[in-house]
Amino acid sequence: MSELKGACIIGQSGGPTSVINTSVLGAIETALDCPSITRVLGAAHGIRGVLDDQLLDIDKEDREELKLLRYTPSSALGSCRYKLADPDVDDTDYKRILEIFKKYDVRYFFYNGGNDSMDTCNKISKFMMKSGYDCRVMGIPKTIDNDLFGTDHCPGYASASKYIATSCMEIYQDARVYDTGMVCVVEIMGRHAGWLTAAAGLATAQGAGPDLIYLPETDFDMDKFMADVKKVYAEKGNCLVAVSEGIHYADGTFVSEAKTSATDGFGHAQLGGLAAMLADKIKSELGVKVRGIELSLLQRCAAHCASKTDVDESYMSGKAAVENAVAGKTDYMPGFKCTRDENGYKCEIELLPLSQVANTEKKVPREWINAEGNGVTQAFIDYAMPLIAGDNVGPKENGLPRFAKLKKIKAEA
Amino acid sequence: MSELKGACIIGQSGGPTSVINTSVLGAIETALDCPSITRVLGAAHGIRGVLDDQLLDIDKEDREELKLLRYTPSSALGSCRYKLADPDVDDTDYKRILEIFKKYDVRYFFYNGGNDSMDTCNKISKFMMKSGYDCRVMGIPKTIDNDLFGTDHCPGYASASKYIATSCMEIYQDARVYDTGMVCVVEIMGRHAGWLTAAAGLATAQGAGPDLIYLPETDFDMDKFMADVKKVYAEKGNCLVAVSEGIHYADGTFVSEAKTSATDGFGHAQLGGLAAMLADKIKSELGVKVRGIELSLLQRCAAHCASKTDVDESYMSGKAAVENAVAGKTDYMPGFKCTRDENGYKCEIELLPLSQVANTEKKVPREWINAEGNGVTQAFIDYAMPLIAGDNVGPKENGLPRFAKLKKIKAEA
Structure with missing residues (x-):
């Protein structure tokens, strides 16, 4: 796979979590340090920011301030709940997205969200392929609901x-x-x-x-x-x-x-x-x-009670999205493949096709619910317990959390 | 003041807080180490435990387990919302309390609560004095409401x-x-x-x-x-x-x-x-x-987000109640006298007469509320900011807090 040089857009969508900013931090820091990525742009309020040409110049943010995203809940770039139409019915939005991608020479698109956002990501990915526009599209999972298909669990x-x-x-x-x-x-x-x-x-x-x-x-x-x-x-x-x-x-x-x-x-x-x-x-x-x-x-949004395991994995997820895209992958979401055995808990990245994760809800297996339907079984406890290990202790100011304060400078083409 | 030897009862009453157990820990540890106090009893569910002869043998608790009370929210001994009658109208409850005090040779009574509990404490104190029964009675403040009169602020x-x-x-x-x-x-x-x-x-x-x-x-x-x-x-x-x-x-x-x-x-x-x-x-x-x-x-009850300053002061408050009682004081509540100046924040114990704190509510001064009545002024911020300093980090087990598990053995006379 040949090197693809260009700007990247990172966006957040859907309901926020305590750690969605950590995933974005993983993507941002990796992108900022990557020679193939010429410019790091943030989408203000997810895909709405792309459609409205409201992109943020992440290169102009202070690197130390960005690091505080690890302790800052909610979606620092802003979120949206905008559903893209079926492109076969109405491709207006997709053409606009392509226009913006061309305007900023965007060759990497990272979209951080849950089920509906992976659907958005999947549709954009397929449209770009169909259009013959060379752009690598990766989903970055997040959802407190934990209902994304194919991954052991979801960041957040x-x-x-x-x-x-x-x-x-x-x-x-x-x-x-x-x-x-x-x-x-x-x-x-x-x-x-x-x-x-x-x-x-x-x-x-x-x-x-x-x-x-x-x-x-x-x-x-x-x-x-x-x-x-x-x-x-x-x-x-x-x-x-x-x-x-x-x-x-x-x-x-x-x-x-x-x-x-x-x-x-x-x-x-x-x-x-x-x-x-x-x-x-x-x-x-x-x-x-x-x-x-x-x-x-x-x-x-209770970042003060976040799981260190979750925070570390969320960062890993954002980082993996960028690294894999730069290495030539597209149309994937980094999911988690985990083992829980006598050697403890281990979590690795596994790339999942976007079309597979989009719009498929994963539910709690019936056998992890007790027979009476009023409690959970040990199998669920064994699944969930390792995920909540560790505390993510951030800096304090006047006894309260010190959240990241981004400049959010509007990007010019 | 001559030495008074005998058992003590420690009770909790009213709505619990994240740190009311720390006040009780301060009282318990001080009492356990005090030669004048022959026995440390806990009242199960406050004054109801005294009336029902449901006392707990604190001497039989493990000292290391007791230390976890510092991180355990709610009232470990149990609480109640029982209002004692006016003793001039009906002294049945008071006579029963005296009977129990005599049964266990109780010479120290520590009651940990808010406004209504300080009223209970005050009434018991006055009744014991009137009855000529030598017993030292001290309130230990707690209330998230912060409305106890005479003290800079309240534990919790x-x-x-x-x-x-x-x-x-x-x-x-x-x-x-x-x-x-x-x-x-x-x-x-x-x-x-x-x-x-x-x-x-x-x-x-x-x-x-x-x-x-x-x-x-x-x-x-x-x-x-x-x-x-x-x-x-x-x-x-x-x-x-x-x-x-x-x-x-x-x-x-x-x-x-x-x-x-x-x-x-x-x-x-x-x-x-x-x-x-x-x-x-x-x-x-x-x-x-x-x-x-x-x-x-x-x-x-969010002990995971407790203020270290609050926890330390709560302990100090319980300790001061026992130390002052043993030194001969009775009919008081240890309040806080604080200074906030260029040297920072300082908090000292000041004994307040029970009759003064009972049933008087302290409100937010009008001048700490803005003119429009829709915000607070800097004076309030200056008052409250030092109180929330520091985190009270307790032990974890499987990623979750490890609370104190008391044996709660019923005491025999």
Whole structure:
């Protein structure tokens, strides 16, 4: 494969995570030090920044300040939830993207996101090939949802899991402090896949976590749920419950559906308010003290509780995308291939074709959920435990985190 | 003052904090090493444990395990929200307490809690004096609410503040990530005093915090609030708002009041759901994307984000209670007297009479709130900033906190 010289664009898309900036840092630092890459551009708000010709001049950022991206949550370049049309139906956006690529002599495109973003990346990749424009396109995975197909796990998942498990351990201590009992329901993100909610089971494995865990991989039955809660409360005098926002009845209706009819930019129903709703129901039926807690945005932005393993792997992922592209690969996403055995945990990069990862959701295997559908098995714990190892301790200023402050200078062609 | 020999009881009461166990550890370790104290007993669930003769044999706990209380949130001995009657009206409980004190030869009583608990402590102290039973009674302050009178601040406040400010900084990063704007409302604890919500201003002082902050110390005006939000959103394209759960209209009605009519054991209205309610209102009136986040229990139990300063001071507070009691003092609570000047921050113990601290709420001074009533001033920042300094890093096990596991052996007389 001959050397391809030109600029690169790095963009972020979809919901942010605690470590998506670390993936971008891995890509940026590798690109800045790479002779084939003549210029490093950031897309302001993902593909929208490309379409709107809003590119950031990363070469003008201070290298030391960039390093703080390792401790800075959310998407430093800005994100979007813009869905590209099917190019066979409407190729307006794709032509515009090609125009911008040509304008800045962009020969490398790195897109950092989840399912929908890998779809965007895949479509752009295929369009560039079809157009005969020589450009190497690589996805860089991120999603707290952990639902990307083909990879052992996704950057961002472990840090969210560590926060969820830590918070559940702390809530467990708090929610059973009184002589009078309480049922506490914690609502965790995850529309269709229960990976995040399952992570609450890591707290249970430490002896201080939810008594009951409900994932969207199994159908929810309200009567069984109430009976489960009643049984645990009768035995222990307290009950801590973790539910995924996406739990649904057998007919597919979300349990939370009555609460809101808003949708996000991709047409997904915006869920929420489920914990409060279930807590109210428990209170009225069982007559016990209740509390509903929604972890909300905190679970995806709590960089102060990030997993060192996750941070290191996220960096490796961004770095691998750039290195492989420069070495001639295109149309891939660096995934993780992991081993967990008597020698411990090991994680290696494995390139996955974009078309394979785009739009395919990976769910928690049924056998990692207990028979009753109200907890996780040891197999899940063995899978997730190594991912949350280590703390990612960043610099502090006045007792608070010191986040990266980028100049974000608009690039000129 | 002659030496007083006998057992001590240490109890915890009211809502727990991240560091209330550190205060108890300070008291326990000092008591265990003190020749005048013949036996260290823990009250299971505060004064209820005394009334029910449910005392724990702290002498039988492992000293190394006890040390983990420094990293363990919530009240390890158990808490209660039991209000003692006015002894002039009904002295049944007091007579029972005296009976238990005599049964175990209790000569020292340490009660760790907030306003209501200091009231309990004060009443017991006065009853013992009146009864001529020689027993030294000391309160040990704790409350994330920071509303105890006479002390510069309260153990527990700083750690909750550090969590609130850190989380607000993280939410700030996350809630402005998209090209489309958002208004995010964060609901923070504090019924009558706005100390905790004010702490969100520490994030703002770091350049990444709420644009608007509303405390219960000023009357809330919904029209002014909507105008404030609209103005910030128009200027910045995003708006982060922090509100105290206790914000109220000029007539005293809680803004959240319509949401719930439940009350806790002390007859206080149980608040909540305010963030979602305000977010909904903003959405319907301004037509913008919104999110309501309630920090809920997390803010008082997030030991993983505790302030080292708070932890050290909490320990000092428990230690001071025991040392002063053994030295002959009774009927006091060790408060903090602090200086903040060119030599930095200094905190010393100052004994405060129990009758003075009981049931008097300290509020945020009006001059620490800006003229518009939607933010805090530099004077507040100068006050709070030193309190959140330092991280309290505890041992981990499988990537998660290792909390103290006490044996909790029931004491026999």
